[in-house]
Amino acid sequence: MNDFMTPETLATFAGIVAAVAVIVQFSKSLIKKQFDDYAVRIYAFIIALALTFIFAPTGDDINGIVLTIINAILITLAAMGGYEAISDPEAKKGKNEK
DSSP states (O other): OOOSSOHHHHTSHHHHHHHHHHHHHHHHHHHHTTSOHHHHHHHHHHHHHHHHHHHSOOOSSHHHHHHHHHHHHHHHHHHHHHHHHHHOTTOOOSTTOO
């Protein structure tokens, strides 16, 4: 096993989640300079959608496209949530925080 990321790895859920997490975490500072946190989530979804269409397409018909979009949403949630859980598990976000 000499390769870190291969097309076969990126075709799995865990592989795409890891790739999205790494890409977003290393490039989100560029997005956050001009926009709020919501833009980072949209950016993560776009990255997940692109990687899913390239490495794990589920078909060319409307069902495949919808399933690919749903998969990209799940990948985005896993990638963003996984990073936040690891980086700051005690974080409490909300309006009542002081």
